[in-house]
Amino acid sequence: MEKEYPQLMRQYKKLERDYRALSIMHEQTERLRNSNEAAKELSNFYNQLLLKNTPGITFMLDLDMNFVLGSEKTVSLLGYGEMREMVGFPFPELFANAFPDGWIADTNARCLAVTRNGRPLSYEEKVTLKDGAGIIFQVTVTPAEEKGGICRGVVVVMNDVSELARAKEDAERASISKGAFLANMSHEMRTPLNAVIGMTAIGKASPDAEKKNYCLNKIDDASTHLLSVINDVLDMSKIEANKLELSPAAYHFEKMLQKVVSVNNFRVEEKQQEFSLHVDKDIPRILIGDDARLAQVITNLLSNAVKFTPLHGHISLKALLLQEKDGLCSIQIEVSDTGIGISEEQQSRLFSSFEQADSSTSRKFGGTGLGLAISKRIVEMMGGKIWINSEISKGSTFAFTIQTERAQEETADEAPGPDSAPADCFAGRRVILAEDVELNREVVLALLEPTELAIDCAENGLEAVRLFSGAPDRYDMIFMDVQMPDMDGYSATRHIRALDIPKAKQIPIIAMTANVFPEDIEMCLASGMDGHVGKPLDLEAVLGKLREHLPKNEN
Amino acid sequence: MKSAVAISHELDNAAEAARQLADSVLEKIELKKHSVGILLCDADTDGAAVTGELKKRLGIDVAGMTTLATMDADGRHEAAAVLTVLTADDCVFSAAASASLSASGYEQKITEAYAATVPADAAAYGAKPAVVFAFCPYGLPFSGDKYPETLSKAAQDAPVMGGVASDDYDYERARVFLSGHDYSDALVVVSVWGEAKPVFAIRHVTSRFAERIRRVVRAEGNVVHDVGGETFVQYLEGFGLKTDVEDPLLAFTSYPMMLTQEGQDETPLMRHIFSLNAETGSGSFLGDVPTGALANICLVNKDDVKAACRESMKALLETAAAQPGYEYSAVFCISCCGRAMILGAEADAEGRILSEMLPENLSLTGAYCLGEICPALYTGEKASNRFHNCSITFCML
Numbered sequence: 001m002e003k004e005y006p007q008l009m010r011q012y013k014k015l016e017r018d019y020r021a022l023s024i025m026h027e028q029t030e031r032l033r034n035s036n037e038a039a040k041e042l043s044n045f046y047n048q049l050l051l052k053n054t055p056g057i058t059f060m061l062d063l064d065m066n067f068v069l070g071s072e073k074t075v076s077l078l079g080y081g082e083m084r085e086m087v088g089f090p091f092p093e094l095f096a097n098a099f100p101d102g103w104i105a106d107t108n109a110r111c112l113a114v115t116r117n118g119r120p121l122s123y124e125e126k127v128t129l130k131d132g133a134g135i136i137f138q139v140t141v142t143p144a145e146e147k148g149g150i151c152r153g154v155v156v157v158m159n160d161v162s163e164l165a166r167a168k169e170d171a172e173r174a175s176i177s178k179g180a181f182l183a184n185m186s187h188e189m190r191t192p193l194n195a196v197i198g199m200t201a202i203g204k205a206s207p208d209a210e211k212k213n214y215c216l217n218k219i220d221d222a223s224t225h226l227l228s229v230i231n232d233v234l235d236m237s238k239i240e241a242n243k244l245e246l247s248p249a250a251y252h253f254e255k256m257l258q259k260v261v262s263v264n265n266f267r268v269e270e271k272q273q274e275f276s277l278h279v280d281k282d283i284p285r286i287l288i289g290d291d292a293r294l295a296q297v298i299t300n301l302l303s304n305a306v307k308f309t310p311l312h313g314h315i316s317l318k319a320l321l322l323q324e325k326d327g328l329c330s331i332q333i334e335v336s337d338t339g340i341g342i343s344e345e346q347q348s349r350l351f352s353s354f355e356q357a358d359s360s361t362s363r364k365f366g367g368t369g370l371g372l373a374i375s376k377r378i379v380e381m382m383g384g385k386i387w388i389n390s391e392i393s394k395g396s397t398f399a400f401t402i403q404t405e406r407a408q409e410e411t412a413d414e415a416p417g418p419d420s421a422p423a424d425c426f427a428g429r430r431v432i433l434a435e436d437v438e439l440n441r442e443v444v445l446a447l448l449e450p451t452e453l454a455i456d457c458a459e460n461g462l463e464a465v466r467l468f469s470g471a472p473d474r475y476d477m478i479f480m481d482v483q484m485p486d487m488d489g490y491s492a493t494r495h496i497r498a499l500d501i502p503k504a505k506q507i508p509i510i511a512m513t514a515n516v517f518p519e520d521i522e523m524c525l526a527s528g529m530d531g532h533v534g535k536p537l538d539l540e541a542v543l544g545k546l547r548e549h550l551p552k553n554e555n
Numbered sequence: 556m557k558s559a560v561a562i563s564h565e566l567d568n569a570a571e572a573a574r575q576l577a578d579s580v581l582e583k584i585e586l587k588k589h590s591v592g593i594l595l596c597d598a599d600t601d602g603a604a605v606t607g608e609l610k611k612r613l614g615i616d617v618a619g620m621t622t623l624a625t626m627d628a629d630g631r632h633e634a635a636a637v638l639t640v641l642t643a644d645d646c647v648f649s650a651a652a653s654a655s656l657s658a659s660g661y662e663q664k665i666t667e668a669y670a671a672t673v674p675a676d677a678a679a680y681g682a683k684p685a686v687v688f689a690f691c692p693y694g695l696p697f698s699g700d701k702y703p704e705t706l707s708k709a710a711q712d713a714p715v716m717g718g719v720a721s722d723d724y725d726y727e728r729a730r731v732f733l734s735g736h737d738y739s740d741a742l743v744v745v746s747v748w749g750e751a752k753p754v755f756a757i758r759h760v761t762s763r764f765a766e767r768i769r770r771v772v773r774a775e776g777n778v779v780h781d782v783g784g785e786t787f788v789q790y791l792e793g794f795g796l797k798t799d800v801e802d803p804l805l806a807f808t809s810y811p812m813m814l815t816q817e818g819q820d821e822t823p824l825m826r827h828i829f830s831l832n833a834e835t836g837s838g839s840f841l842g843d844v845p846t847g848a849l850a851n852i853c854l855v856n857k858d859d860v861k862a863a864c865r866e867s868m869k870a871l872l873e874t875a876a877a878q879p880g881y882e883y884s885a886v887f888c889i890s891c892c893g894r895a896m897i898l899g900a901e902a903d904a905e906g907r908i909l910s911e912m913l914p915e916n917l918s919l920t921g922a923y924c925l926g927e928i929c930p931a932l933y934t935g936e937k938a939s940n941r942f943h944n945c946s947i948t949f950c951m952l
Contacts, residue, residue: 006567010599010634017723021896024806028796032810032854035795 051083057137057158060144063115065091065108068153098129107139111154114141118151124161136162188229195222227536232370238517239377245518246381250407251291254279257319260295264302271306274314282321283331286407293378294402300371301335301398308396309339327406334399341392350388351376375400424543426453429550431477433457434464434492435512436484440535444479444512447539453546460484461492468496472503477549479542480529482513482520489513490527497528508549512537556643556751556952558885559583560627560918564635569601573608576638580613584642591648591745593688593887594619595922596636598722598729605636607735615640616650618743620690620720620731623892624902626921628913631906639885639920641952646685646749647674652733653742658696665705665742672746683710685751686950688887689717689928690743693729698777699926700843702742703940710746714753714938716950718889718924719841724805729925751952752881754874755938757929758867759813759825759946760859760894767794768851771814774844777829778837782850786836791828794852803831804841804925808893809855811945812840814848825853827893827925827944841926842942855945857901860894864905864947868912871949883951886913888921890947895923905947917951 051058052072059070067086075083079097086094091111092104103125114121121141128134137158144153196219203215238244261277268275298317305315315337322330342350351372372386379386383403390396426448433455435441441457448455456475458464461484468475478496482489493509511524514535521532530549533541561579565572576594592613594606598621606617617638625637641648653668669687674680687710691702699719706715720729730737747753769783769790782790788798791807800806807828814824826840844850875883890905898904906921913919929948930938 003567006599007634010566010597013723014633017725018896018899018902020802021724021805021808022899024800024802025809025896025899028806028809031795031797038795 056160058156060153060155061091061111062153063151065111067091067094098131100128100130103127107141107156111141111156114143114154115151118143118145118149124165134162135160136165185229185233189226192222192226192229195219196226232374235374236370239374243517244377244381246290246293246378248289249291250286250288252285253283253287253319254285256291256295257298257317260298260302261317263299264306267303267306268315271309271311271313273306273309273312276314276316278316278318280318280320282324283319284324284329284406287329288405288407289382289402294382297375297378297400298333298335300375304371304398305335305337305339305396309337313338313395322401324406329404329406330401331404332399332401334397336395336397338395341394341396342388342390343392347388347390351386424451424546426451426546426550429476430454430456430474431479432464432467432475433479433512434459434461434484434489435479435481436460437481440481443537444542447537447542451543451546461487461489461495464492465495468504468507469499469501472499472501472507475507477546478507478509479512479533480509482511482515482524489529490523493524493528508545510545510549512542556641556646556884557584557587558639558641558918558952560885560920561638561640562625562627562629562632562635563638564632566597566599566634566636569604570608572600572636573605573612576605576636577609577612580638580640584640586613586615586640587642588644589647590615590640590642591650591747592617592619593639593641593745593920594636594732595622595625595639595920597621597625597634598623598725599634600636601737602730602732603735603737606732606737609638610734613640616648616734616745618650618688618690618731618733618745620718620743620922620924621722621729622718622922622924623721623723623895624923626888626890626906626909626919628910628919629906630910631903631921637920639887639918641747641885643749643751646747646751647680648745648747649674650733650743650745652731652736652738653744655738655740656692656695656697656742657740661695661697661701662705665702666709668742668744669706669709669746672744674748677748680748683713684746684748685713686747686753686952687713687715687717688745688747689715690731690745691717691719691926691928692731692738692740692742693720693722693925694726695740698843699841699928699942700777703928703942706744707938707940712937712940713746714755714930714933714950715928715940716753716755716887716889716930716948717928718922719926721892721923721925724802724892747952752878752935753933754871754878754883754951755930755933756867756871756874756949757927757931757943757946758863758870759811759823759943760853760855760863766851768849771844771846771848771850774846777840777843779840779844780835780837787838788831788833788836790850791831791838791852798831799833800831803828803838805896808896808945810852811855811893812844813851813853814844816845816848824848824941825943825945827891841944853945855893855897857898857904860897861901861904861908864890864908865912867947867949868909871951872912872914875951883917885952886917886919887950887952888919888947889927889929890921890923891927891943891945892923892925893945894947 051069054071055073057071057074057077059074060068062068067089070083075086077098078094080086092108095104110121120143124136124138126134126136138161140157142155143151144155145151199215199218203212206212235244257279302317309315318334320332322332376386379400379402384401386400388396388398431453433441433444435444436459445455456467458467464478464480468478480489480493489511496504496509509529511529511532512535516534524532531545533545559580561576563572563575565575592609592615594602594617596602596619600621602619602621606619609617625632625635627637649672651668651671653664656664687706689702689706703715720731722728730739731741731743733743771779772781772784774780779787785793791798796810804827812826814826826842826844828838829841830839888909895902909919909921927943927946927948928940929943931941932939
């Protein structure tokens with residue numbers, strides 16, 4: 001017993017050791033098991049949530065192509081209430097509710113192939129469901145592999161990309177149109193440019209003054225046409241960027257119409273067409289609106305009418321007051337012709353940008369194809385709409401309405417027209433012209449030479465500041481280009497305004513620049529300039545600024 | 556080299572135990588020019604007295620340590636002492652104990668202990684030892700990695716085999732001994748020089764994980780502070796495990812941590828949790844935990860333990876078979892105490908498996924330790940010695 005006692009104690013301790021170890025391990029194992037089960041439940045919950053909220057058609061099939069699980073969208077598309085109604089059923093049977101037999105057979109075959117070769121598939125296809133809906137699906141079939149690479153089935157994801165496909169088609173179509181448009185624009189710009197270059201060469205080479213005059217007239221026509229093409233393209237860009245703005249002011253309605261008619265007159269005479277104008281007496285004399293844009297629309301319509309009406313045809317322009325209430329006028333303007341007419345199918349595309357009635361039109365009749373799109377936008381901005389009535393070989397009537405206001409005081413725009421205005425004379429006046437491009441300086445000097453205005457030139461802003469600060473009382477006005485080397489027009493203006501000379505604050509500074517967007521004009525004014533004339537220069541606009549800012553009794 | 560293994564269940568009478576062991580050994584082999592004894596025994600054994608008595612009877616150094624349980628060719632033994640004697644004419648064996656080890660200066664003391672085992676005529680036996688056995692004390696204030704690291708450096712990357720002394724999870728009776736002395740805080744080193752071609756095998760359990768892989772963000776040596784943005788305690792609690800336990804080493808013995816480092820081709824590290832700090836949330840391990848390693852908790856069960864034992868022994872025998880012209884004699888097995896606990900009612904499973912697989916011409920000595928030292932990789936020239944947990948390791952000589 002003496003010998004056995006220690007051995008028994010030893011065994012007892014070892015049993016106690018084992019018991020202690022097993023107790024602790026058992027407790028930890030239970031906790032881990034509970035934790036695992038809780039984690040599994042949570043995981044199941046999230047899995048269900050995922051299936052419920054998966055937007056596309058997503059489902060899993062086992063190796064025998066039986067349904068295992070799928071998204072709620074899949075379940076409802078196939079006409080079932082709950083996923084468990086579908087579990088274990090063959091894919092062809094379940095999908096027969098909604099999908100055509102051919103598609104089911106193909107997809108079944110594809111899924112089987114994926115389970116065999118282990119390679120995922122991705123493809124796009126159009127499917128017409130049994131309810132008639134045509135959907136383009138982006139389909140991916142992926143082998144459902146567990147650890148060790150054993151395939152248990154397939155996961156199929158089908159995303160509806162119909163809208164995307166439509167958008168892609170639209171974009172491709174627009175791109176093609178734009179490509180065609182750009183090609184056409186290139187042609188439209190190169191044609192008058194070619195005339196300018198060609199006529200210049202001919203004129204230079206010819207000693208005959210009459211010939212030279214002829215060439216200069218052609219250059220004049222071509223450059224005017226080129227400017228209108230560029231303006232059209234710029235207008236279209238503004239429209240597409242949502243930056244086209246109206247500049248409403250009071251104007252004489254009938255005079256505006258007369259001006260438009262006179263611009264088109266020579267073309268009418270050329271084609272020996274008859275032209276008639278009818279203006280409703282009830283239309284107020286003075287209206288508030290953007291007369292330049294309105295004239296642009298009418299000019300466009302008249303220009304088209306003349307273009308598409310043969311020799312000896314008839315064109316009419318009518319303006320009617322539809323109604324007036326509380327000073328708000330609704331006016332309808334119609335341009336009718338006895339021209340070639342436009343088919344109904346072509347009419348639907350007329351007002352879209354980059355499209356003409358017929359792609360051959362530009363080749364036959366010229367034009368950018370932008371005029372009607374721009375006109376439509378302008379009309380809509382004026383609160384109106386534009387439409388067409390036409391019949392092939394019988395002619396067309398383009399009509400549009402605008403909403404406009406009767407001016408409160410009928411004093412606007414009473415300034416005399418170009419024919420009655422006295423000739424400008426600015427003898428004794430001196431201005432600074434800040435312009436870095438020599439040719440542009442020559443143009444200004446030549447245009448203003450008849451006015452006897454003295455002009456000192458500066459090649460950049462720095463020089464302009466130096467000229468003015470050197471003799472501030474010598475100058476009455478500054479024409480300031482904006483983009484110049486060394487110092488631009490904005491900086492030069494700010495420097496001049498900051499000079500400690502009384503004249504520096506007062507001298508009128510007018511921007512003379514090709515930057516003509518509203519924000520550009522705002523920048524000019526913000527820098528301290530008093531006004532803006534756009535390039536290419538309009539002489540009348542330049543003279544207008546001179547008249548405005550130089551003392552009147554000196555004119 | 557020849558070997559003989561003897562067992563005695565006499566734990567209370569050291570002299571009698573030594574007599575039984577010595578007589579049994581001498582019945583089996585004749586001692587050659589050089590010999591050494593390795594004693595693995597129950598923690599109740601008076602190791603100092605037994606090894607001292609054996610030295611007198613056999614005239615050889617006997618080194619060893621206490622263990623949770625021992626193994627021989629017949630299987631696992633609780634409450635026993637197992638002696639292996641290695642004897643050879645073409646090898647020399649040398650043993651030494653280090654000075655008391657503490658938190659500082661341990662590297663030098665370990666190195667000095669090894670140096671004391673280098674024979675005067677070492678050059679005659681090769682540039683470095685064929686193998687170094689290390690019997691390490693339990694519970695010192697530095698990571699178990701320091702033993703293989705320091706010994707590798709001292710022994711020019713010679714293979715190091717050994718373990719950390721254990722007892723019955725009371726942590727008070729674990730000892731190492733050498734020829735009449737026992738130590739709770741010293742390392743005992745036995746180096747083998749000469750014509751020996753040791754082969755090694757190691758397996759740990761990796762079949763199932765808790766799948767909460769996180770990166771070790773901050774660790775200092777064997778103390779882990781931050782795992783995936785959480786304290787280590789929070790990381791454990793995230794599995795649902797109870798952290799407020801009296802004996803973390805025992806409580807988490809079934810849930811060792813596996814560490815993998817990207818780009819490393821060697822066997823992943825296994826680490827047993829040693830202690831938890833409720834205040835700081837940090838956890839201490841028996842070995843170092845590298846910062847940046849990916850950590851995951853393993854779920855170990857009996858089947859995993861048995862499978863690893865079988866695979867490891869099979870790998871050992873295959874490696875030995877690939878060494879033509881060398882006759883192996885002895886197999887040493889150091890397995891983890893954690894594995895013994897996981898086996899539960901099948902506590903003798905590893906012993907049984909090894910007994911079944913052991914060829915007749917080989918002797919087997921095994922021990923359950925609180926940390927195993929074995930090369931993760933040995934090319935024959937250079938060994939990558941590592942400190943392991945929850946692993947079964949083998950050395951065949």
